[in-house]
Each structure stands twice: as C-alpha cells, then as structure tokens.
Amino acid sequence: MKQLEAHMERSLWKFVRGDEAAQAFETWLSQEPNLEARLGEHFASELIATDFHDAEAVRSMRESLGSLLRSLPGPRCCCIRLRDLDIVDMGSFRAPAPAFEQGRLWTHEDVMDTLATVRSRGEPHWWLRAARCTACGQAWLVGSEERQNDIFCLRRLDADELHSIKEQDRWPPDFDRYERLLQIGQEAGRSVRWVDPLDSSLGVTIADLARAKPGIKVSELARLLNLDGDLAAEMARRAEAQDGVTISFDTQPSR
Numbered sequence: 001m002k003q004l005e006a007h008m009e010r011s012l013w014k015f016v017r018g019d020e021a022a023q024a025f026e027t028w029l030s031q032e033p034n035l036e037a038r039l040g041e042h043f044a045s046e047l048i049a050t051d052f053h054d055a056e057a058v059r060s061m062r063e064s065l066g067s068l069l070r071s072l073p074g075p076r077c078c079c080i081r082l083r084d085l086d087i088v089d090m091g092s093f094r095a096p097a098p099a100f101e102q103g104r105l106w107t108h109e110d111v112m113d114t115l116a117t118v119r120s121r122g123e124p125h126w127w128l129r130a131a132r133c134t135a136c137g138q139a140w141l142v143g144s145e146e147r148q149n150d151i152f153c154l155r156r157l158d159a160d161e162l163h164s165i166k167e168q169d170r171w172p173p174d175f176d177r178y179e180r181l182l183q184i185g186q187e188a189g190r191s192v193r194w195v196d197p198l199d200s201s202l203g204v205t206i207a208d209l210a211r212a213k214p215g216i217k218v219s220e221l222a223r224l225l226n227l228d229g230d231l232a233a234e235m236a237r238r239a240e241a242q243d244g245v246t247i248s249f250d251t252q253p254s255r
Contacts, residue, residue, distance in 0.1 A: 004038050004072065013080045016066040017099040022052040043068070066098030077114040077135035082154060085174075087188050088112065090150040112152060115140060119165055128175055130157065130165045143175035147205050148225060149185035149192050177212055178205075182224040191226045197235065202227075203242075206235055210245035217250045 004012070011032075015025040029035065029048055036044040047065070051057045074080070081099040082088075088111045095106040114135045121128035127146075132139045139157040155174050157165075164170040175181060194200045202225060209224070210216050222232035236247040 005034065008032065008034065008038060009069070009072075010080070012065060013069060013099070016062050016069060017081060017083050018062075019084050022058045026050075026052040039068075063098040070101065075133075075135035077133050077138075078111045079114075079133050079136050079138040079140075082111065082156075084156040085184075086154045087184060087190075088152045088154065089190075090146065090152065108152060111154075115142065118162065119169075121171060125171075125176065127178060127181065128171070130162060130171075132162070141172055141175060143181045145178070145181035145185055147201050148182055149190035151181075151185050151188075151190060153181050153184050179209055179213065179224065186224065186226075193226055197227065197231060203235060203239060206247075207239045207243040207245050210236075210239060210243075210247050214246045215248050217248045219250050221247070 011020070011025075011028055014020040015022075020028075035047070039047065047061065050061045078100075088108045090108050093106040093108050093110060095101075095104070095110075100106065114133045115131035116134050118130045118132050118139070127144045129142050129144075130139065131142050139159070139162040141155040141157055141161075143153040145151050145153060153175060155172070157172070161172055194202060205225065206221055209221065218229065218233050218236050221227065221236060222229050225232070227235070233249060236249065239245050240247055
C-alpha cells in the first residue's frame with residue numbers, strides 16, 4: 001500500500017473513530033478517485049462493497065480499517081484517533097476500539113503529554129485552556145473536570161478558532177460552564193460516588209454550579225453529582241446558608 005495522502009488519511013480516520021456517519025462516508029468513497037491507488041485493489045474493493053446500511057458490516061469495516069490505519073507510520077500522538085468531542089480519564093484511559101488497540105493499558109499521559117498549553121482561560125473559567133499538539137499540530141479545547149469524575153474533556157479546534165483564542169481571547173462556548181463538563185462525563189457513563197459526600201469538595205462544586213446558574217434545581221444537582229435527592233437537598237441547604245447562593249428545592253424529602 002502506498003503512503004496515504006493527508007486528506008484521505010483524515011477522512012478514513014474520521015469514519016473509523018465515529019465522527020463520520022456511514023452514509024456520508026459512503027458518499028465520500030464514491031467521489032474519491034485515488035482510493036484503489038492508495039489502499040490497493042483488494043482492500044478498496046472490499047471497502048466499496050460494504051453495505052453501509054448494515055450496522056454489523058459497518059462495525060466490521062471500521063475494525064478492519066482501524067487496524068490498517070494503526071499500522072501506518074505517523075506522529076507519536078493520539079490526536080487523529082480521538083473523536084472531535086472526546087473524553088480522557090485521568091489515570092487509566094478507557095481507549096475505545098477500533099481507533100485504539102484493545103488489550104493495552106492506556107493512561108491519560110498517552111494523550112495529554114503532547115498537548116502544550118497555548119492559552120489558559122483564567123478565572124472564573126479555571127478549568128479551561130487551549131492546547132496544541134507538539135507532535136502533529138492539532139489544536140484542542142481542554143476542559144479539566146477534576147472535582148467529580150476526573151476526566152479531561154477535549155474538543156477539536158480548527159485554525160481559525162485557535163487564532164481567535166490566541167489573538168482576541170475569543171473562546172468557543174462549548175465548555176464555558178462547568179456543568180457541561182459534568183454532563184459530558186455523565187453521558188459517557190462516568191458516575192463517581194463519594195465515600196463521605198459531606199466531607200468532600202461537593203459543597204464547593206454545588207456552590208459554584210449555583211453561582212453559574214442561580215436557581216438550579218436540587219434534582220439537577222443530584223443528577224450531575226450522582227447524589228440521592230435527600231443528600232443533594234441537605235447539601236444545597238448548606239450551600240445556601242454558607243455561600244449565599246440560590247437553589248430551587250424541587251424534591252421532597254423522604255419520609
């Protein structure tokens with residue numbers, strides 16, 4: 001197989017990691033003139049013959065294509081394997097196939113060690129920074145959610161977005177609210193429970209969430225922080241008394 005052109009490699013990886021829908025990828029294949037020349041006749045024929053309306057066929061092709069792409073030489077980073085919006089666990093990283101190899105212990109250093117900070121947002125957005133990969137040049141919006149689920153939330157940036165951040169201090173709004181980082185973790189199946197919630201950073205987080213969203217509901221806090229309703233209400237009352245925030249008590253205590 002010949003060296004892939006950069007635009008082709010990006011398009012193939014986009015499909016493998018799940019950022020390109022199967023039918024959209026099928027359309028791209030039909031319009032790509034150098035597919036056979038770059039992938040070889042056999043693999044190109046298999047790719048074109050795939051039934052992109054069949055979920056199992058799509059899964060199988062993503063695995064085959066992922067294995068092929070991972071075997072190619074490239075930068076010493078994971079950027080091209082990450083989805084446009086992705087999360088990386090602090091510590092052990094649950095790297096998803098087919099973009100990542102299964103059966104290998106991944107850690108956040110595999111992803112984050114090449115991401116050099118370009119600009120930090122600063123207070124009150126203490127969790128937010130823009131970074132560029134020192135290996136491939138890809139830019140990322142990075143939200144560090146280190147109070148609840150211990151994850152990095154990553155969003156791919158294009159050149160114009162990075163320029164706006166660097167030169168004009170204009171940031172994409174994706175991670176402007178810490179609540180959004182908690183939602184992303186929740187949607188990805190992260191659900192940390194504290195051994196002693198009353199003696200933890202949860203009180204600080206609740207107060208911060210209420211400052212950012214005055215009148216936030218107790219039920220929202222319970223969902224975001226993986227708390228039962230009674231405990232969330234108790235901690236919300238403490239936050240109101242100690243931090244002067246406003247919270248809506250939409251749940252009734254158990255009897």
